[in-house]
C-alpha cells in the first residue's frame with residue numbers, strides 16, 4: 001500500500017514502532033519519539049508529543065496494534081486482559097478529542113470480529129487497520145480541503161487558531177488542509193496564525209508548518225485578531241475541531257470561541273474543518289463535551305522561561321465550545337454543512353447519509 005509521504009511527517013511507521021515527531025520541541029528541534037506499546041503512545045498523547053484530534057486517533061490505533069503485537073505470545077486470557085488495559089490507558093490519555101475514542105472503538109470492534117484468529121494473525125490484522133486509518137485520514141483531509149477551498153476567494157486573507165495542520169493529522173491537515181487545497185487550486189492566500197497561548201500551537205507549529213511550504217504566514221498574538229478584523233484585514237476564519245456535538249456546537253482549542261464572537265461582530269465567515277470522525281452524535285449539545293484542564297505549568301511559561309509569580313492561582317482549560325449559531329459552515333469530507341442546516345436540524349441527518 002503506497003504511503004502518501006507528506007512534507008511534514010507527524011507519524012511514521014519504521015517497521016516495528018510508530019515514530020511521532022515531538023511537537024513539544026518544534027520549531028527549535030525536529031526529533032521523533034519511538035513508541036512500541038499502548039502505554040508509551042498514551043504517554044505521548046498525554047504529554048502532547050503528538051496532538052491534534054485526528055493525529056491522536058491515528059496514534060491510538062497504532063498504540064493498540066503495537067500492544068497486540070507485544071502480547072501475541074501470551075495466553076489468550078492474558079492477551080485479552082492486557083489489551084483491555086491498553087485500551088483503558090489510551091482512553092484516559094486526553095478527554096476532549098473524540099477521534100481518540102472513535103479510533104479505539106474501531107480497533108476494538110475489529111478485534112472482537114475475529115474470535116477465531118491466532119493472536120499472531122490478529123496482531124497483523126490490527127496493524128493493517130492502523131495503517132489504513134493513517135492513509136484514510138490523509139485522503140479525508142484532501143477531500144475536505146477541496147470542499148473548503150471553494151469557500152475561499154483568490155487573494156483571501158485568512159485567520160486560523162491553534163494548529164489544525166499536517167501536524168494535527170496524518171497529513172495535509174484539516175484547516176490548513178483547506179489552505180493547501182486552495183493553493184493547489186491556484187488561489188493566492190495569506191494566512192494569519194495567532195500564537196494560541198499557552199501551548200503556542202500557532203506560533204510554534206502552524207507558523208513553522210506553513211513556512212516549510214512557503215505559504216505566506218504572519219504571526220500575531222491572540223489579542224490582535226479583533227483589531228485586524230475591525231480594520232478589514234481578515235476575510236475569513238478557518239479552524240479545526242476536536243469534537244462537534246449533534247447540534248453543531250464546536251469544541252476546539254481555547255480561544256476559538258473568542259475568535260468566533262469577533263468574527264460574528266465583523267460579519268466575517270467562521271468555518272470549521274471537521275472530519276466526520278470528529279462529530280459526536282451521542283452528545284446533544286456542546287455543554288456535554290468534556291473540557292480538558294491541563295497542568296498549570298503550561299500557563300506559567302514555556303520550557304525554562306517562566307513569567308507567572310510563584311503561588312498565583314492558575315486555570316488552564318485547553319478547549320472551549322463555540323455555539324453552532326456562530327459557525328458559518330462546517331467543512332467535511334462529504335461536503336459543506338451550512339449554518340442554515342445546523343440551525344434547522346443539526347448534524348444527525350447529514351452524518352447518517354454522509355458517513356461511510
Ligand SMILES: CSC[C@H]1O[C@H](OP(=O)(O)O)[C@H](O)[C@@H]1O
Nearest residue numbers: 051052053164168240241252253
Ligand atoms: C485538526 S484537529 C486540531 C485541533 O487539536 C488541537 O488541540 P491540541 O493541540 O490540544 O491537541 C486544537 O484544538 C486544534 O484545532
